[in-house]
Each structure stands twice: as structure tokens, then as C-alpha cells.
Amino acid sequence: MEFLVNQTFNGVTYGALLFLLAGGLSLIFGMMRIVNMTHGSYYLLGGYVALTVMWGGGHYLLAVVVGALVIALIGIVEWNSFLKRLSGQELGQVLTTMGFALIFQDLALMIWGGDPYIIPIPAMLSGSVSTGPFTFPIYRIFMVAVAAFIASVLWLVLERTRIGAMMRATVDDPEMARGVGINVFLISMAVFSLGASLAALAGVVAGGFVGVYPGADFEILPYAFVVVIVGGMGSLKGALIGSLMVGLLDNFGKALFPELSYFTLFAPMAAILAVRPTGLFGRA
Amino acid sequence: MTPGTEPMIGAVGGASGGGARGGAALLRPRTMGYALLVPGLVLAALLVAPPFLSGFLLTLLTQALIYAILAMSLDIVLGYTGLASLGHAAYLGLGAYAVAILTTRHGAGFWVTLVAGILLAAAAAAVFGLVALRATGVYFLMITMALGMVAWGLAHRWVSLTQGDNGISSVPRPTGLPVSLAGAVPFYYFALIAFVLAFWFLRTVVRSPFGRTLVGIRESESRMRTLGYHVWLHKYLGFVIAGGVGGFAGVFWGYYNGFVSPSDLELATSVEILLMVALGGRGTLVGPAIGAGIIVLLKNLVSVYTQRWLLILGAVYIGTIVYAPEGIVGAVREWHASTRRNRT
Numbered sequence: 153m154e155f156l157v158n159q160t161f162n163g164v165t166y167g168a169l170l171f172l173l174a175g176g177l178s179l180i181f182g183m184m185r186i187v188n189m190t191h192g193s194y195y196l197l198g199g200y201v202a203l204t205v206m207w208g209g210g211h212y213l214l215a216v217v218v219g220a221l222v223i224a225l226i227g228i229v230e231w232n233s234f235l236k237r238l239s240g241q242e243l244g245q246v247l248t249t250m251g252f253a254l255i256f257q258d259l260a261l262m263i264w265g266g267d268p269y270i271i272p273i274p275a276m277l278s279g280s281v282s283t284g285p286f287t288f289p290i291y292r293i294f295m296v297a298v299a300a301f302i303a304s305v306l307w308l309v310l311e312r313t314r315i316g317a318m319m320r321a322t323v324d325d326p327e328m329a330r331g332v333g334i335n336v337f338l339i340s341m342a343v344f345s346l347g348a349s350l351a352a353l354a355g356v357v358a359g360g361f362v363g364v365y366p367g368a369d370f371e372i373l374p375y376a377f378v379v380v381i382v383g384g385m386g387s388l389k390g391a392l393i394g395s396l397m398v399g400l401l402d403n404f405g406k407a408l409f410p411e412l413s414y415f416t417l418f419a420p421m422a423a424i425l426a427v428r429p430t431g432l433f434g435r436a
Numbered sequence: 437m438t439p440g441t442e443p444m445i446g447a448v449g450g451a452s453g454g455g456a457r458g459g460a461a462l463l464r465p466r467t468m469g470y471a472l473l474v475p476g477l478v479l480a481a482l483l484v485a486p487p488f489l490s491g492f493l494l495t496l497l498t499q500a501l502i503y504a505i506l507a508m509s510l511d512i513v514l515g516y517t518g519l520a521s522l523g524h525a526a527y528l529g530l531g532a533y534a535v536a537i538l539t540t541r542h543g544a545g546f547w548v549t550l551v552a553g554i555l556l557a558a559a560a561a562a563v564f565g566l567v568a569l570r571a572t573g574v575y576f577l578m579i580t581m582a583l584g585m586v587a588w589g590l591a592h593r594w595v596s597l598t599q600g601d602n603g604i605s606s607v608p609r610p611t612g613l614p615v616s617l618a619g620a621v622p623f624y625y626f627a628l629i630a631f632v633l634a635f636w637f638l639r640t641v642v643r644s645p646f647g648r649t650l651v652g653i654r655e656s657e658s659r660m661r662t663l664g665y666h667v668w669l670h671k672y673l674g675f676v677i678a679g680g681v682g683g684f685a686g687v688f689w690g691y692y693n694g695f696v697s698p699s700d701l702e703l704a705t706s707v708e709i710l711l712m713v714a715l716g717g718r719g720t721l722v723g724p725a726i727g728a729g730i731i732v733l734l735k736n737l738v739s740v741y742t743q744r745w746l747l748i749l750g751a752v753y754i755g756t757i758v759y760a761p762e763g764i765v766g767a768v769r770e771w772h773a774s775t776r777r778n779r780t
Contacts, residue, residue, distance in 0.1 A: 181574070185573075185574050187574060187577060187578070189707070234754065234757075234758070238757070241761075242520045242573060242574055242577050243514070243520045243710065243714060243718075244757045244761065246520065246522065246577065246707060246710060247707070247710060247711055247714055247753045247754075247756060247757050248753065248754050248757045248758075250704075250707045250711070250750075250753050251749075251750040251751065251752070251753025251754035251755075251757075252750065252754065253750070254746045254747075254749055254750035254753065255746070255747055255750035255751070257746060258744060258746035258747045258750065259747070261746075262744070370702075370703065370704060373703070374581070374582070374585045374703060377578055377581060377582065378582055378585075380578070381575075381578045381579065381582060385574070410593065411593055411594050411595060411596065412590070412593065412594065413589070413593050414585065414586065414588070414589020414590065414592065414593055415586060415589055415590055415593075417589070418582055418583070418585055418586040418589060419586065421582055422567050422579075422582070422583065422586070425567055425570070425571075425579055425582075426566070426567050426570065429570040429571040429575055429579070430571075430575065
């Protein structure tokens with residue numbers, strides 16, 4: 153029982169982190185079909201930038217905001233100068249974004265070195281709460297709260313605002329969207345930078361408990377892709393359910409079958425794809 | 437699928453598809469001459485190279501030959517069929533792990549490991565293909581990536597079989613052959629034979645009606661289906677052949693390196709193989725071989741001089757797409773075509 157509750161809790165909190173990372177990736181996929189290998193780098197660089205802000209005496213919140221903004225800017229530059237010309241060319245996208253990922257990896261190593269760091273978290277988020285025999289770290293509950301908040305905001309914006317309607321139109325049919333006067337260029341750029349900054353946010357949040365370290369970018373990237381594949385590209389609901397599934401599968405897999413843990417993560421995914429190649433909630 | 441994602445490689449097919457044989461009848465004798473002369477010269481150069489090279493360069497050249505096999509095998513799927521696979525490192529890893537496990541645990545000889553490595557990789561491709569080939573474009577890419585991660589995850593976590601992150605070291609050189617392959621020079625010729633065999637085999641495949649059908653599918657799947665071809669089966673067989681040849685390369689990689697670890701199967705390796713194909717020129721066999729040679733030499737030589745070689749490698753990735761989207765072979769062809777136009 154205790155095992156079940158603890159693993160479920162860990163799985164859900166990890167799922168929350170994955171949602172922050174993959175929600176934006178899914179929107180980017182859905183709208184622009186860009187295979188972005190740099191997404192893990194945004195996560196890593198977000199953590200490092202936030203860390204630098206805090207080293208400079210900045211508050212945790214300031215670090216979060218600066219991290220997200222800086223990465224959004226990097227995303228805009230990368231998209232504007234290279235990626236927007238590569239629409240429909242998967243191979244070109246993979247190689248270009250991989251090039252950026254390698255460059256960012258090396259720059260991060262140059263600037264921040266090879267040591268792992270933990271981002272210091274505010275006092276009110278440290279510690280834990282106990283109910284009966286269970287103890288839950290507050291920071292992990294905070295992660296779930298952040299993910300829930302972001303998910304609701306994204307949902308409200310997408311479903312209830314004019315800009316959200318434009319975004320959905322662009323996802324459905326960019327050509328028609330352009331035809332009815334939607335500035336697809338601006339919308340795409342906004343979505344790309346939003347996705348990048350959400351990845352950075354995930355990096356900052358993750359930096360509080362797993363830390364920021366070289367290699368985190370390529371470690372987390374496959375997870376983000378798996379969430380997007382399982383949930384279906386461009387679907388917010390899919391990203392949410394996919395994140396929870398992957399978080400839970402990953403935790404239970406690692407606890408129950410340590411030797412086959414990645415297998416228990418990827419095999420159900422393959423099964424889903426065999427039935428629905430576009431993911432649970434994706435459209436072709 | 438949105439309209440924008442469909443044509444991908446197909447749109448440029450004319451240049452990268454049939455190659456030299458597509459030219460006008462007048463030009464055929466000349467291109468035929470090239471087609472025999474250049475590979476002949478390259479082969480001759482590779483045959484006489486060892487005495488002129490330092491030990492370091494010779495091992496790099498050996499590595500380049502093995503990676504060339506791998507890159508050429510990927511091009512069956514990427515260049516000829518028009519499907520970007522992001523999990524090709526899995527077959528390299530399966531072949532290499534077959535060698536490492538069979539030699540260190542069971543003392544197996546070369547022929548056993550060769551057959552096991554190829555069969556294991558082809559079997560994996562046969563399973564992966566069932567899942568991946570239900571999709572095209574971005575979805576195919578994502579699914580092959582995830583399947584590649586399955587193989588990586590097993591290598592990484594199935595410690596009792598693979599020794600996890602530590603990898604399997606002290607893999608011996610091939611045994612059970614009439615000659616000893618302990619030295620660098622004999623092993624180089626061994627890899628060269630493998631390369632020539634793989635090149636010959638893949639060339640036979642792509643020039644066969646089967647290979648031409650793959651190109652047809654790349655250009656227009658619906659048209660091939662209308663003509664009565666079993667599109668899925670062709671793609672599937674191409675996918676399995678690519679996996680088997682990838683496993684063939686993996687067997688030699690295991691013997692060459694003497695060490696196998698999960699990093700042989702990681703995502704970055706799969707992307708690197710894609711880069712080799714794209715840099716050399718997809719839809720050809722010579723291109724991926726050239727690309728593999730350049731990347732292997734670049735990686736190893738640049739890392740001797742600077743620690744910042746990842747920056748340079750990253751720039752090569754971006755530069756390839758910006759400046760040579762059709763690869764080196766494509767650029768040479770274009771240059772050829774333009775000089776020909778100027779002359780007439």
C-alpha cells in the first residue's frame with residue numbers, strides 16, 4: 153500500500169514535470185511539424201540561466217521568469233533564422249536542431265562547467281507534509297500545482313480566447329488560416345517561443361530536485377518525445393494524459409522491473425502506436 | 437497529413453534518384469566511364485593505403501569503412517524509400533552486442549557472431565518495421581526514435597546481459613578464420629572486404645527491380661499502389677534489409693572497438709548516421725560512404741586539436757542543411773550539370 157501510494161505520487165509529480173516540458177513541444181509539433189531536438193537544450197539552459205540569476209542574488213521567482221524569457225528569445229532566434237524555412241523537411245529539421253543541441257551542450261559546458269548543481273528552492277517550498285503513514289515533499293506538490301496552473305492557462309487561452317482560436321486554426325490548416333487573414337508567421341513564432349519557455353520552466357523546476365547537470369538535455373529529450381507521440385501531436389489533452397502515463401509507467405517500471413525499466417516504458421507506447429499511429433488524441 | 441509535409445525527399449527525387457544512368461543517351465559513355473573509373477581508383481587507393489598511413493589514421497580509416505556500411509544501409513530507408521529513420525543505431529548496437537556477448541561468454545568464432553549479429557538486427561528490424569511502417573513522415577521518425585530507445589534502454593538497464601553502462605570490454609579480435617586479424621593492417625583489409633561486400637550487395641539491391649520500386653514509392657506512393665505494387669511489403673523488406681546490413685556493420689564495429697556500451701545505441705548516434713547520409717548525399721550509395729568518412733575523420737582529428745569539437749560538429753550539422761541540402765554528391769552533380777549547360 154505504502155509502495156503503491158509513494159510510487160503513484162512520484163509518478164504523478166514526474167508526469168507534471170514532463171507535461172511542462174512536453175506540452176509546448178506538442179503544440180510546436182501540431183502547428184509546425186518541427187522535430188525539435190533542441191527542446192532538451194531549452195530545458196537544460198533554462199535551469200542554468202535561473203541558477204545564474206540566483207547566484208547573482210536574484211529571487212527564485214525572478215530566476216524562473218528570466219530563465220523562461222531568455223530561452224524564449226533563443227527559441228525565437230533559432231526558429232526565425234533557420235527552422236521556419238525547413239517546414240515539411242523532417243531530415244533538415246532533425247539535423248539543424250541537432251546541430252543547435254550540440255552547440256548549446258558545448259556552450260553550457262564552457263560557461264557552467266561539468267559539475268552538477270541543485271537550484272536552491274525557497275524555504276516555503278522545502279520540507280514535507282505528512283498524512284498518516286505517508287510523507288510528501290512540498291516541492292513535489294508545488295510541481296503538480298505549477299503544471300496544473302499552466303495546463304489550465306493553456307487550455308483557457310486555446311479554447312476561450314481569440315488568439316487561441318487563431319492558434320487552433322493554424323494547427324488545423326495553415327493555408328486556410330492564412331487565407332482568412334491570420335498572421336500565421338506571428339502565431340507560429342509565438343507558439344515556438346512559448347514552447348521553448350515552458351521547457352525552460354520545466355528545467356528550472358527540475359533543477360530544484362534532480363539538479364542541473366551536463367547531459368540532462370539528451371536524457372530528458374526522449375521522454376518529451378514519447379509523451380508527444382503517445383498523446384498525439386498538437387493535442388493539449390493528449391500531452392497531459394501522455395505525461396501522466398509516462399510518469400507512472402516510468403516510476404513503476406523502474407521500481408518493479410529495474411532491468412527492463414525502459415522496456416516497460418516504451419513497449420506500451422509501441423502497442424498504442426500499433427493501434428493508433430497518430431497517438432491517443434492526435435489527428436493525421 | 438498537411439499538404440506541406442508530403443513531398444519531402446520526393447520533390448528533389450530527379451536529381452538524387454536514378455543517378456548517372458538517368459542522363460541523356462549522348463552522355464552515357466562518359467558517365468559510364470566515370471561510374472567504373474572513380475570507384476576503381478578509390479578501391480585501388482584504399483588497397484595500397486596502409487603503408488602510407490600512420491597507425492592512427494589507419495584505425496580511423498577502418499572505422500570510416502565500418503560506419504560507411506552503416507550509413508549506406510540507412511540510405512536504403514532514408515534515400516531510396518524516403519523515410520527518415522531515427523533509430524538506426526539500434527542495429528549497430530545489436531550487431532556489436534551479439535559479438536561482445538557471444539565472444540566473451542561463449543568463446544564464439546567469427547562466423548557464428550556474424551550470422552547471429554545479422555539475424556538479431558534483421559529480426560529487430562522485422563519487429564520495429566511492423567510498428568513503424570504504419571506511419572510516414574514525422575510520425576515514422578518519432579516512432580523509429582522511440583523504438584531505437586527501446587534497444588538503448590535494454591542495453592542500458594539489462595545489466596545481467598549487457599553489464600549496463602559499464603559496457604562489455606575486452607572483446608577479442610575475430611577467431612576461426614584462416615588468417616590472424618590481431619594487427620591493425622590485417623583488420624583494415626578485413627573491414628575493407630566487408631565494405632566492398634556491403635557496397636556490392638546494396639548496389640545489387642538498389643539496381644534491382646525491387647530497388648527501383650522503392651524509389652517509385654518514394655516519388656509517389658499512391659501511383660505505385662495504383663500500378664499494383666504491394667507498397668507496404670516493399671517498404672517492409674527494405675526496412676529489414678537495412679536493419680540486417682546495419683547489424684553486419686555492428687558486428688565489425690564490435691570487433692573493431694573491442695568494447696561495446698549503450699552509447700553505441702543512443703539517440704545521438706542515430707542522428708549522426710543521418711548526418712553522414714545527408715552530408716554525403718542521400719539516394720546514392722557513394723554519398724553516405726563519403727559522408728561517413730568525413731564525419732569519422734572530422735570527429736577524431738578535430739578532437740585531437742580542440743576540446744570544443746562539439747561546437748564544430750554542431751556547425752557541420754547546420755551547415756550541411758543550409759549549404760548542401762542535397763549533400764556532397766548532389767552538389768557535385770549540380771556543378772556538373774551547370775558546366776555542361778554552359779558548354780552547350
